Amino acid sequence: QVQLQESGPGLVEPSGTLSLNCDVSADSFIGDQWWSWVRRPPGKGLEWIAEIHHGGTAHYNPTLWSRVTISVDRADKQVSLSLSSVTAADTAVYYCAKHRAFTFEVWGPGTMVTVSS
């Protein structure tokens, strides 16, 4: 069974850059695979942030694209997310998810990130 585990700083200062990692269990990082990041601000709904193919092709939410970078490291079996110029509106639980076709099939437990000084 695929296992995902997100990790992050917990607290980021406004205007800073948020960096998150998603560790993927070894037997999942093979084949033709897409990975996504999704977030859920407190009291609000889910928001898709970005996806990346293991070969490096990426797509971004048009409302966030100018601040987001998603990357994949096959050697370390990690999918990473960087979000710059953060504000309080970026406070959320951030999830990584493994795709099966156009479905977010498996999710990590999520990591809470608070933007505050």
Add this chain to the structure above:
Amino acid sequence: QSALTQPASASGSPGQSITISCTGTYNDVGAYNRVTWYQVFPGKAPKLLIYDVDNRPAGISVRFSGSKSASTASLTISGLQTEDEADYYCNSYTTSNTYVFGTGTHVTVL
């Protein structure tokens, strides 16, 4: 891109059926049969309920079913149970090679 439109809440008594709508446009829900539904409990990660409009993953109860007409998808929960009280989100792939979630629906079992 704008979030897909879902009712903020839905409710029913145990044993009843409820249907949650998910309205998009010809650029997302109406473009492909790539609509999924997720169940979210407080403090937990989303769980896949329905994929490709009307398919259930292994282990998902037959009480959950999906459908689509034009740019509106629907999730029906039959034989409502107290354990179904949760938030439900639809999601669609779009013609811009992105994904968009619905606004979310909180289901209450009366």
